[in-house]
Amino acid sequence: MKFNVSSSLEYYVQDEGTLIMNIHALRTPAQTILEESLEVDPYYKSEELLAAHGESRLVRFLIDRSTSLKVNYQALVDNCYKEIQVEALTEVPIVQLPPDVLTYLNPSRYCQSDKLYRFADKKFGAIEPAFDKVLAITDWIYENVEYLSGSTNSQTSAYDTVTELAGVCRDFAHLGIALCRALSIPARYFTGYSYLLKPADFHACFEAYLGGEWIVFDATKLAPLNGLIKIASGRDAADAAIANLFGNFTCNVVNVNCELAEGEFKPVFYNKDYPFGLSYI
């Protein structure tokens, strides 16, 4: 399927500052960028950086003082996610995990898995196989955490959400990741454009490493799993923020859009009748 995605952001930059944006659709075997444009008004030379493990395409600008900046990104993306039989999505023994996956077992800023061992084990430890275990985690989050705009802030972490039980997509993702890691399942943050998400916005969910694949899960259940266009993955939102602002910035407008450009869309949510996991890598 092909999707038109776009985002437009406006900033006011008081003093000279550096802006690092993370709004480009990622290039992966499962995701092809057919067309793409980035407009910056006023014009600033930008530099595209491929982040450490190829998990995000950053764009970096040095912006002058007293600048009202508009950034418009548009892309036509061919989304060819993989469908993998659930039976194949087994837990990979620690002793067989690839080195670059091991890091996603460690606790991170917003996913303090080291404080959630007992909780995770008690709730989900006995559920097998691993795919069902991760599904049970997303179901528990969905049923227990209230999706409530404005209930959390940029410091809110999984350790808060597991008790306070309210948050937005970012918080749902952090909690899913933390619980997976607490159970020795590698997990990481996923940001992207999302078809049929209402209201339209950037979306966040997570990937768990099962059967040697990074399988996408979304505890918010707000949008179909097969309508995602991946922007980035990372340990948590600290790695995959939409924008990192170094200086005195004000963000005034964010508009995000994702539309079907071609193909037929049959929404996918994991359930008994759909025996696959989806991967965007």
Added chain:
Amino acid sequence: MKFNVSSSLEYYVQDEGTLIMNIHALRTPAQTILEESLEVDPYYKSEELLAAHGESRLVRFLIDRSTSLKVNYQALVDNCYKEIQVEALTEVPIVQLPPDVLTYLNPSRYCQSDKLYRFADKKFGAIEPAFDKVLAITDWIYENVEYLSGSTNSQTSAYDTVTELAGVCRDFAHLGIALCRALSIPARYFTGYSYLLKPADFHACFEAYLGGEWIVFDATKLAPLNGLIKIASGRDAADAAIANLFGNFTCNVVNVNCELAEGEFKPVFYNKDYPFGLSYI
């Protein structure tokens, strides 16, 4: 200079489990391994992994149940750290940082730089140049945080230490890292063997990215900066633990040693008469 380093650890493994150790001296341009041995008793096949960015050499074992395991590591290491003129160790503008360094600006599990902006700015924001700024951070930690064995645990983070003002080398390092990142200076955790550290143990300190180099700093001031043998670097202790244990392990003995094998040792601590920063990369 050449150093003989060794560590011996003993575990009791109740159920089958996976052990990932991080005790090998790292191979870097500034550090050559001349001889090295790893003994595991009873014998288990091990697998050496080079972690994601080449920042640690992990060794992984699958251990049977009911096993008393002894691990002995020994190495002869030629330490050829670089001395770089302080004048060259300027702050690298965000816009010029290499992509793989950007990640060390982000907050992490034990280094919540996002909660320390005001504190860091107020205390150290006005100090220039950057090398002096980082030195001021280490001096402040040294003067204000009490080195107190047993005062902290594996969940203690920089956010605790900045207020509770007690900790061990790991906590001193986390606070140094968090304060640097809060000031937009990339910083990362450094573990290693340490000559003249008393009592002998693994040591932790940190590296800040100045003038395009990873410069080592140690807020504990417990050992000379030029007697370090690097084991690993990472975002914080979550990335660079001496051992990650997946299963039911008990650690019974840890012995660590570091001795001068050849060469003359003149201890280095940063001060006015020593116009260099040290790098182990």
Added chain:
Amino acid sequence: MKFNVSSSLEYYVQDEGTLIMNIHALRTPAQTILEESLEVDPYYKSEELLAAHGESRLVRFLIDRSTSLKVNYQALVDNCYKEIQVEALTEVPIVQLPPDVLTYLNPSRYCQSDKLYRFADKKFGAIEPAFDKVLAITDWIYENVEYLSGSTNSQTSAYDTVTELAGVCRDFAHLGIALCRALSIPARYFTGYSYLLKPADFHACFEAYLGGEWIVFDATKLAPLNGLIKIASGRDAADAAIANLFGNFTCNVVNVNCELAEGEFKPVFYNKDYPFGLSYI
């Protein structure tokens, strides 16, 4: 001096609920209520309660569902605070503290003095006498914590503020209290009307127990210390909230006013030329 104080609050009560308000000026030897009225529209029978230690005058209502409630309080208060020579405001040894004062040495919800011992001791431990010690605490808070509306919420505590260094009057008070208690000086929260506070609002500051008196301190320095009309004291904001709402309430309007009714007002702030501490008890 006499002050006219008033506050008007509006609530929408969705389901039946209980409202406990704490907006009445307190009756103390140092504060006489000359006139007072409470209007509730629509009319609800209210009950006045004197809280546990006589430290607040609560008014309690049971409100019907779907009610738009207006509460107006007005009073004419004769403020006869005591001025006590600084020389007399010595630290009371623990062994001589009255039993009902001991409780104000304990940590509380928003004043975790147990986590601030080292910090408090290092910064203020050596300052003598005790009045100067508390002044030094208020000065440090004033100089280091930024007064920033909206930077904190109802869960913010002294432990956050001491590091994050931003907050409102409530946060300034909590930090002052926590630091006093960490140094074994009893301290408690003080809410009141405040003359010349801009913008007009309820104010919060704190009292420290020195020389056998509860002496008022205000780390915000936003209003004169002698223009306060005490509403309540308590361990922290948990005890002295303006309103406790049990049910589904929305607060729409808060207007607060405090004007001089009679007498000449010479603003008092503690400084070298004013050798007194003020008490409202």
Added chain:
Amino acid sequence: MKFNVSSSLEYYVQDEGTLIMNIHALRTPAQTILEESLEVDPYYKSEELLAAHGESRLVRFLIDRSTSLKVNYQALVDNCYKEIQVEALTEVPIVQLPPDVLTYLNPSRYCQSDKLYRFADKKFGAIEPAFDKVLAITDWIYENVEYLSGSTNSQTSAYDTVTELAGVCRDFAHLGIALCRALSIPARYFTGYSYLLKPADFHACFEAYLGGEWIVFDATKLAPLNGLIKIASGRDAADAAIANLFGNFTCNVVNVNCELAEGEFKPVFYNKDYPFGLSYI
């Protein structure tokens, strides 16, 4: 029933310091002290204080420097707890709560009920009547929190325990209190001697205010509810510590004992066949 209770504690006091002990059995209508002795070696004059609301009997000493202090307390106590029919233990509407009970609805240092509203409501909000609701809270804690000596410290709070799911009697009590308050049921900390507790030690549990009575609950289920000798109640452990030490103290020995002196003891635990709640007031 009559119980012999005793406790002996030993301290080394390096510098002159003040010791406030809270080990005396409380005098209440439901608990009569028949005999009592306190030995202090070397002899120090002590002063007995009745704490603010008569909820603890404190004993205060000023101890010289370099003193090895032994404190022995012994008492013969007639325990005449009340048994109240469960039907009578209804929830008291907020609008009818006595003023001195209201304070036990507020969050406190170790019982952050303000952060547990959603959690408490979701788990227990629908359970009626109130006695069953509190029972459900104790059952949930008993089933989910592991009793594990050494797993927590003096800073551990209900907010930690609800997620980390390990602790000792103090932590079980704090969590029970916090969950009750989050559901608008007044609750407070209870410390005492406990018959049949193994190993013998001071015990902590909690009281909830139901039907106009303070009813005792114990989420640890480690000892019968009718073998308690009350020492103190308070908001949480901050109010009811066994000892508060102001100075440089080391506690070396704690021995606690509780034996049946007269009468027949039939252990009581709440269950379907025992339709009463117990009160020690």
